[in-house]
Amino acid sequence: MSRIIDGREIAAQVRAEIKSEISLLKEKTGLTPGLAVVLVGDDPASRVYVRNKGKACEEVGIRSFQHTLPADTGEEELLALIKGLNGSKDVNGILVQLPLPSHIDEETVIEAVSPQKDVDGFHPYNVGRLTIGRPLLQPCTPSGVMRMIESIGVDLTGKEAVVVGRSNIVGKPMALMLLHKNATVTICHSKTRDIAQKVRSADIVIAAVGRAGFIKGEWIKDGAVVIDVGINRTAEGKLAGDVEFEGASRRASFITPVPGGVGPMTIAMLLKNTVEAAKMASCAA
Numbered sequence: 001m002s003r004i005i006d007g008r009e010i011a012a013q014v015r016a017e018i019k020s021e022i023s024l025l026k027e028k029t030g031l032t033p034g035l036a037v038v039l040v041g042d043d044p045a046s047r048v049y050v051r052n053k054g055k056a057c058e059e060v061g062i063r064s065f066q067h068t069l070p071a072d073t074g075e076e077e078l079l080a081l082i083k084g085l086n087g088s089k090d091v092n093g094i095l096v097q098l099p100l101p102s103h104i105d106e107e108t109v110i111e112a113v114s115p116q117k118d119v120d121g122f123h124p125y126n127v128g129r130l131t132i133g134r135p136l137l138q139p140c141t142p143s144g145v146m147r148m149i150e151s152i153g154v155d156l157t158g159k160e161a162v163v164v165g166r167s168n169i170v171g172k173p174m175a176l177m178l179l180h181k182n183a184t185v186t187i188c189h190s191k192t193r194d195i196a197q198k199v200r201s202a203d204i205v206i207a208a209v210g211r212a213g214f215i216k217g218e219w220i221k222d223g224a225v226v227i228d229v230g231i232n233r234t235a236e237g238k239l240a241g242d243v244e245f246e247g248a249s250r251r252a253s254f255i256t257p258v259p260g261g262v263g264p265m266t267i268a269m270l271l272k273n274t275v276e277a278a279k280m281a282s283c284a285a
């Protein structure tokens, strides 16, 4: 049987560290970190995420500025808002909740955010820095995964890591972070032949597909570490990960649950990035 990596517990540790960093920052510079969260439209899941991000900020002492715009907001108007936030001294981090309505070009919006305030780590500047191994602000979900792997004391050097999913938000940055820790990394995606065989060879499996139970328990190698990034709603209305938890947990050495695994880590790392951005702003001032 495997041991559970408890995302709620590790996220609480991260938040405690953040609280003391914020106290120190206030003491030294008088600065209170601020995060602007922009939501366009009324996607119910996005609304919940945005509300949770606001609550999490307040809990650790980050000021939260929420901007909710109607679904028919034009791209120019959104870009003008971002320009204002880029110039605001109170705002250290800017997060534009994705997905955006289809009439708005996501890449244009991502590039409009100042790289120094890009707490999502999605701007090409931050993507480039991560790629060359000199990260500034890094994407929150893969950073959270790395923190979870660190917490179990696994050395990634020479390990076979298989990332299932190639999104800009999770799969690609995840692969780079594992690579920088000297893992041998394979990225699988919808066109990969025989994903089962790739997963079977993995010491570390990162599942970020967005399909409930896509990774079968029997694919997991004995003793592997299994990190499940998926948060899917089943036909019965339950939350389920991308991995068949029961079967996988019989084989894995460590596994993350859904819910209570990677999810809480993502928000914790967002708060951490906001504090990092505030520190950068205080140094630049």
Ligand code: GUN
Pocket (backbone or CB within 6 Å): 095, 096, 097, 098, 099, 120, 140, 141, 169
């Ligand atoms: N939508 C789903 N995940 C994310 C994320 O990490 N950041 C933003 N901005 N939007 C998302």
